[in-house]
Amino acid sequence: MxxxxxxxxxxxxxxxxxxxxxxxxxxxxxxxxxxxxxxxxxxxxxxxxxxxxxxxxxxxxxxxxxxxxxxxxxxxxxxxxxxxxxxxxxxxxxxxxxxxxxxxxxxxxxxxxxxxxxxxxxxxxxxxxxxxxxQRHRFDNIVGNSKAMQSIFAVVEKVAQTRATVLISGESGTGKELIARAIHHRSPRNQGPFISVNCGALTETLLESELFGHEKGAFTHAVAMRKGRFELAEGGTLFLDEVAEMSPGLQVKLLRVLQEMEFERVGGSRTIRVDVRVVAASNRDLKTEVGAGNFREDLFYRLNVVHLAIPPLRQRTDDIPLLVTHFMQKFARVNNRGDIRLDPEVMKILLRYPWPGNVRELENVIERAVILCSGDTITIADLPPNVAEAPETEFNIDLLVPQHIPLPEALDTIEQLMIRRALNQSGYVQVRAAELLGITKSLLQYKLKKYQITN
The missing domain is CATH 3.40.50.2300 (Response regulator)
Structure with missing residues (x-):
């Protein structure tokens, strides 16, 4: 009432x-x-x-x-x-x-x-x-409504409740650490720490000390005992980013920790046991690295209990409008700007650009545009030259539709992409979107309901 x-x-x-x-x-x-x-x-x-x-x-x-x-x-x-x-x-x-x-x-x-x-x-x-x-599109600050990302979210929900080691692969900038954090936050370990270390940013000696800690006097400048990341992650999750960069010697030590959950600090003899969940990530194909002799096969199988492959942004372009809206709102708020809109011509450019830097590059482009736009609308002039002037890429069916997808599913995917593009180009005016698609408004409304597409 x-x-x-x-x-x-x-x-x-x-x-x-x-x-x-x-x-x-x-x-x-x-x-x-x-x-x-x-x-x-x-x-x-x-x-x-x-x-x-x-x-x-x-x-x-x-x-x-x-x-x-x-x-x-x-x-x-x-x-x-x-x-x-x-x-x-x-x-x-x-x-x-x-x-x-x-x-x-x-x-x-x-x-x-x-x-x-x-x-x-x-x-x-x-x-x-x-x-x-x-709630559907944002998953622990990860924005995505494409089938690929929804499948990843579903696996994260399942694996988070277990103790299984997870290997996340994907190009730089695809959000591998965000996925790792989502696994941690949705797990029974979410009250424990989430500790991250970039294995490619340190030398072998420094990385060993960073992971396992060291005793006083273990090496020059070791003036006091220091706990490593494994100890600091006790009861929580340790995220090993760019794990493919580990030296063969450190790979052996990591394998032992995964098998026994114990290690010694550098320069020490006391065995330390830990309760840590390991999530690893790499922008390389570890199976290829194993074949090339650069990565231990036994360690690969220890890490690869559950594998999550994050697709590059160019293979999930239907997520771009969502990501753009999310980043515009985020940076408008951070920079004390009012509501920021996007010129439809800008969205056309963003949808065709190949995004070699993936989501991270898109985020940087939108942050720059929000800061530089003089009014309340982002125009082509606010984009970096390499994005604004990027040539049309040659059509590649493999980028649009991954291999081994049945034809009906592929056609549905293409239809959804075309509908989302028309909606963005028309400012979500259905009559105009239908005209762009060459269909009636009633047919468009039927397909919006079929694919559960909303503003």
Whole structure:
């Protein structure tokens, strides 16, 4: 049942409105002043306010202004006499839904109220759908609605609850560490630490000390005992990034830890046992590295209990609009900018660019554009020259549709991509999107429902 607050300093109007609205099936509250109305609004979950314009102490416009500051989506209908129509128009500019002239006809005010409540319900439903959409598209700060990413999220949900070692592969910038963090945050170990180490950033000696720690005097400048990353990750997760860069000697020591969950610090003899879950990542194909003799086969199988292959951005272009929106909102907020929009021509460029740096490169491009755009719209001039001037890439079916996908599934994938592109180019105006696709609006709406595509 919808709840309506009626505000008027004339008791007769309050009685008339209460009788009328209660008879129409609404729950009704009444207030004879703006102050009382604000108090009732704070104490009750209201769907609509109907207020007189002219009241002592606090006018209807003043009440409207205060309500909109706290409850911006709460619709307000103004009641006014003929002599204050200009004030009513002013109120609508300040956010009132509509105004009604006194004396009013019952049918007229009931119709206006029904329209206002319909808007209220649409806003509430839209907010709920957007929240659901964000929950589906964002997975521990990872944005993606493509089938490839949804499959990865599903595996993460399953593997997170286990102790299994996970190997994440993918090009630089695809978000391997974000996936590792998602595994940790959704696991029973989420109260423990998440410790990360880049195996390609340190020499063999430094990496050994970083992983296993060292005793005082173990080497020059070792002036005190220091715990390694394995000890610091006790009860949690250790993320080994770029594990393919490990030397053969360190690979042997890592294999022992994975098998026995024990090690000695550098320069020490005491065996230390740990309870750590290991997640490793590499931008190289470890199986190829094994074949080339650069990586131990036994260590590969220890790490590769569960394998997650993160696709490059060029193979999941239907995620680009979501990522762009996410990054625009993020950097607009960080840089104290208002709402930022995207010129449709810019989206065309972003969709065709091959993104060699993957999501990380896209994030940097959008951050730069948000900072440099002079108005509230990102234009081509705000893009880096290498992106804005990138030539059209030659069509490659393998980039659009991975091999071994059945034809019906491939056709569905292409159709979804074309629909999303048309929606972005048309600013989500369905009539225009249908024209771009060469189909009717009703057919487009059918396909939007079929593929569960929303704004």
């Amino acid at each position: 919808d709840t309506i607050l009626v505000v008027d300093d004339e008791k007769n109007y309050l009685l008339v409105m209460e009788t009328l609205l209660a008879g129409a099936g609404y729950e009704v509250f009444t207030a004879d002043s703006g102050e009382t109305a604000l108090e009732l609004t704070r104490r009750n979950d209201l769907d609509l306010v109907v207020t007189d314009m002219k009241m002592p102490r606090m006018s209807g416009i003043e009440l409207l202004e205060q309500l909109k500051q706290v409850y911006p989506d709460l619709p307000v209908i103004m009641m006014t006499a003929y002599g204050t129509v200009e004030k009513a128009v002013e109120a609508m500019k300040k956010g009132a839904f509509d105004y009604i002239l006194k004396p009013f006809k019952n049918e007229e005010i009931l119709l206006t109220i029904a329209k206002a409540l319909e808007l209220r319900h649409l806003l509430t439903e839209n907010r709920r759908l957007r929240h659901d959409l964000e």
